Amino acid sequence: xxxxxxxxxxxxxxxxxxxxxxxxxxxxxxxxxxxxxxxxxxxxxxxxxxxxxxxxxxxxxxxxxxxxxxxxxxxxxxxxxxxxxxxxxxxxxxxxxxxxxxxxxxxxxxxxxxxxxxxxxxxxxxxxxxxxxxxxxxxxxxxxxxxxxxxxxxxxxxxxxxxxxxxxxxxxxxxxxxxxxxxxxxxxxxxxxxxxxxxxxxxxxxxxxxxxxxxxxxxxxxxxxxxxxxxxxxxxxxxxxxxxxxxxxxxxxxxxxxxxxxxxxxxxxxxxxxxxxxxxxxxxxxxxxxxxxxxxxxxxxxxxxxxxxxxxxx
Numbered sequence: 682x683x684x685x686x687x688x689x690x691x692x693x694x695x696x697x698x699x700x701x702x703x704x705x706x707x708x709x710x711x712x713x714x715x716x717x718x719x720x721x722x723x724x725x726x727x728x729x730x731x732x733x734x735x736x737x738x739x740x741x742x743x744x745x746x747x748x749x750x751x752x753x754x755x756x757x758x759x760x761x762x763x764x765x766x767x768x769x770x771x772x773x774x775x776x777x778x779x780x781x782x783x784x785x786x787x788x789x790x791x792x793x794x795x796x797x798x799x800x801x802x803x804x805x806x807x808x809x810x811x812x813x814x815x816x817x818x819x820x821x822x823x824x825x826x827x828x829x830x831x832x833x834x835x836x837x838x839x840x841x842x843x844x845x846x847x848x849x850x851x852x853x854x855x856x857x858x859x860x861x862x863x864x865x866x867x868x869x870x871x872x873x874x875x876x877x878x879x880x881x882x883x884x885x886x887x888x889x890x891x892x893x894x895x896x897x898x899x900x901x902x903x904x905x906x907x908x909x910x911x912x913x914x915x916x917x918x919x920x921x922x923x924x925x926x927x928x929x930x931x932x933x934x935x936x937x938x939x940x941x942x943x944x945x946x947x948x949x950x951x952x953x954x955x956x957x958x959x960x961x962x963x964x965x966x967x968x969x970x971x972x973x974x975x976x977x978x979x980x981x982x983x984x985x986x987x988x989x990x991x992x993x994x995x
Contacts, residue, residue, distance in 0.1 A: 704928065704973045706935060706959070707732075707742035707751055708946055708966040719753050719770070720966070724928070724948075726959030732770030743788045743795075744768075744972040745812075751970075752776075752786040752795050763797050765812065776814040783808075787830045787839075789863075796820075796830035796839055807841055807865075820865035827859070831881045831890075833907075837863055840881035840890055843870060858892055860907070871909030882925045882934075883907075891915075891925035891934055902936050904951070915953035922947075929973025935959070937967055 704724035709717045712731070717738040722729040733739040737757035744751055752765045758775060761782040766773040777783045781801035788795055794809045802819065805826040810817040821827040825844040832839055843859035856877045861868040872878045876896040883890055884904075891904045897914060900921040905912040916922045920939040927934055928948075935948045941958065946966040949956045960966040 704971065705748075706926075706946070707744060707970045707972070708960070709740045709742065709753075709968050710960070710962065710966040711964045712962055717967075719751065719766075721768075722959065724971070726946075726957075726961065729960075729962070732766065733773070734770075739764075741785050741968050742970045743786050744970055745788050746790055746792045748972050750788075750812075752788055754784055754786065763795060763810070765795075776810055776812070777817070785829050787832055789832050790834055790836040796832065798828040798830065798841075807839065807861075809863075820861065821868065826856075829880055831883055832863075833883050834885055834887045839863055840871075840883060842879045842881065845870065858890065858905075858909070871905070871907075872912075873909075878903075880924050882927055884927050885929060885931040891927065893921075893923050893925065893936075902934065902953075904934075915949065915951070917953075924968055926969045926971050928971050935969040935971060937969070 705721050706724060707721045709719055711717050717740045718731055719733045719739045719742050720729050720731055735757050737755055739753055739755045742751050742753045749768055750765055751768055752763060754761045755764050761784055762775050763777040763783045763786050764773055764775050779801045781799055783797050783799045786795045786797040794811055796807060796809045798805050799808050805828040806819055807821045807827050807830050808817060808819050823845055827841055827843050829842040830839050838860055840858060840860045842856050844856050855875055856879055857870050857872040858878045858881045859868060859870045874896055876894055878892055878894045881890050881892045889904045890907055893900045894903050900923060901914050902916045902922045902925050903912055903914050918940050923937040925934050925936045933948050933950055935946055937944050938947050943965040944967055945958050945960045946969045947956060947958050
């Protein structure tokens with residue numbers, strides 16, 4: 682009987698996978714000297730490390746997708762500008778240079794752009810800039826305020842806080858959550874209740890947006906579907922809870938809270954359970970930004986195809 686060798690091509694499709702073992706949280710804190718600096722800590726609050734050391738405030742960190750860099754805002758050159766540094770704090774460099782303030786940077790999932798807010802055209806608007814500081818462009822153009830950008834995991838949309846559409850509280854425009862395409866097109870408002878809704882944050886699977894709102898009397902953390910439907914409250918405390926940030930695996934949300942007499946960083950499960958405080962320094966911490974280092978095999982929303990060859994005898 683004649684034996685033949687056949688070749689079978691194996692195609693393995695690997696979905697994005699993130700391992701939490703090396704997850705880190707960047708944040709800013711004054712740590713007792715009254716000046717905000719950028720820190721990182723382990724996801725359980727351990728091993729805090731100071732990354733910046735400058736007499737001017739450094740705030741609002743945001744990780745690059747590969748975890749090699751952190752963007753932040755600093756007042757070190759006379760007004761707040763957008764900077765980038767290596768993840769260990771080295772090689773800081775300024776990206777923006779404008780007399781008006783630039784604020785709240787957010788790194789795009791593909792690592793090529795940084796969205797931020799600026800008052801350079803008279804009121805707060807959303808801008809993007811390439812990571813080399815070039816190709817700066819404005820995405821929103823509205824007489825009211827647009828601020829606090831957050832990228833969807835696939836990089837196709839940006840959620841942001843918005844004061845528009847004529848919705849007012851006591852004669853003042855109220856803040857809602859809006860969303861737009863990444864090029865600034867198709868802008869629309871997701872929340873329409875007469876309260877303040879701020880600080881949107883996309884879930885890693887792109888299906889939900891966390892935010893804080895005072896719709897129940899004080900600021901709490903909420904989540905909703907990305908079309909604005911199915912809003913639900915996760916925290917319930919007499920003090921304010923702010924700035925939600927999802928863990929890379931989508932199972933936890935970090936946030937700021939003043940519930941212990943100072944703003945500290947807390948973490949909870951996405952159903953609001955298992956609340957834990959992560960910062961223990963008297964100066965607390967603000968603006969958590971989560972990075973899961975270890976095994977991101979493909980950008981969010983994409984697949985990595987691995988080809989292999991197997992020979993079998995017949």
